[in-house]
Amino acid sequence: MPKFIGPAAMNLYTPADGLFGTHVTWADVEEDMQNGFDTDAYFGPNKYATNIGEGNGFMSRIVLIDPDWQHKDKELPEKFIVKIVSQLALQKVAAEMAEEKKIENRLNSSEFMATLEKTQKRLHNVEITVYEHLRKLPTGKIPLAKIYHAKKFTESNPVKGYIIMEYLDNIKAVHIFENVPLDSMKQMVQSLMEMLRNFGNEVLADKTDEIEKILPDLLDLEAAELLPDEIGMKRVLCHGDLWSMNILWRDNGKHLDLAALIDYQTAHMGCPASDLVRVFSSCLSAKDRRKHWEELVEDFYGYMEKEVGDAEMPYTLEQLKESYRQSFPLCAFMIVPAIGPLCDLLCRNPEDEKQKEYLSTATEKTECLLEDIIYYHERNMKLKRGEESENQKNQSDGLLNGS
Structure with a gap:
């Protein structure tokens, strides 16, 4: 798995200094939630993030956020999910399995990772577009988690693609x-x-x-x-x-x-x-x-x-x-x-x-x-x-x- 050395590389497969090695930071999430809920509340000193996606998928980080809201001025979600597009989980599993089974890891070539990244970005943007359409349907037609914020990949935003959504408990x-x-x-x-x-x-x-x-x-x-x-x-x-x-x-x-x-x-x-x-x-x-x-x-x-x-x-x-x-x-x-x-x-x-x-x-x-x-x-x-x-x-x- 690629090592993080110096400034974060502008791709989805090299560890960066954001949440769980991604490019998405606490500040990004806080600002999006403040804008989405039109609130002046902010994350507190006891804010906490948990990687709950281990073993459940390989194309993203699924992060459970406990924001520890300070100075709440309205009803805000006590917990929520941030789904961050990333290859880090895939690269970790591929490296572990290759080592354990003594086989070549064909998923860590720069060509493969770059090609996969293009596909990931396209699929992420498609997902957001579909959510935008499905949210227009009458409530209850299709069971969906609430979407608080969604950020597409663009030329000016090449590495921060994510969706902030409702945390469904007892799931x-x-x-x-x-x-x-x-x-x-x-x-x-x-x-x-x-x-x-x-x-x-x-x-x-x-x-x-x-x-x-x-x-x-x-x-x-x-x-x-x-x-x-x-x-x-x-x-x-x-x-x-x-x-x-x-x-x-x-x-x-x-x-x-x-x-x-x-x-x-x-x-x-x-x-x-x-x-x-x-x-x-x-x-x-x-x-x-x-x-x-x-x-x-x-x-x-x-x-x-x-x-x-x-x-x-x-x-x-x-x-x-x-x-x-x-x-x-x-x-x-x-x-x-x-x-x-x-x-x-x-x-x-x-x-x-x-x-x-x-x-x-x-x-x-x-x-x-x-x-x-x-x-x-x-x-x-x-x-x-x-x-x-x-x-x-x-x-x-x-x-x-x-x-």
Whole structure:
């Protein structure tokens, strides 16, 4: 990981002298909050910042701020979150894993880091634009944390991109090595190869070999982009990165209630099935996903019908289901690489019973995802070659549903 020597370099991957090595300072945050709330109150001597993003994401610092407000002249948030765009978490994890596994760290080349920085900046600015639009919707339509201030990257502001937002207490982030109960997932629907081989599982290694053979087909991004047009679906606003770590749940003691959807960096006009595949694959157990995906898709469609009212629906239920089947290989494949690093980071003690449970859940989820990626890829290839009839393509889901 790059060392900080002398004046801070003007990039997102070299440690600087701001909050947790970023370029964003206490003064930046204080001034933005004062302007946003039109207050003369200021941060006190006991102000405190906590990095709460460790293990929950690699493209930003998630900082919990306790400002210790002084001379409050109105109601102000006692705590809030600052999400700061940075590569420091990614570089730290990449360096640790490379050292531990004795492999080359390919993520610390200057070319890679500079290219990634351009992408990060673009995605951050997109996220802010999407938030600006979503905030215009009626309250409660989409669960969002309140945004107090958002700063885009510009030519005159090359290294300080961040969002200051509401702190939601009693929140549970459900990791990919945990499962969201089916009832809670219905709330979600309504609102909306090296690593694997070293995972210590022979079955995963074998399936990874199979996946590697079909990679060119899986990574046909042009075909994925054109899918809604080919099926005859109108494009709609999609989250673009709807997986377990971008969904916040509130644990009420009996079940999980949806609290907020976050990270709209990759929002775009596209096929909604891509969001559904990602969220089902990352949040549900393999058994629930296989058995209930059609039911959840039907729920999603029903919710959308209510929202659309008398207007024309952008697609039919069958088009949505077929787009799910055709989107599955690529979108599920994009979830799989996240499982290894997260488990490696958070399951360092294999003798711990809770960590054993996490590892078991992650392994089962990964094995079944790889199985289903291969299954749906073969199914879609047959369909493309005209080897599978309309009746067969619908009946084939029964093999995975256990029916």
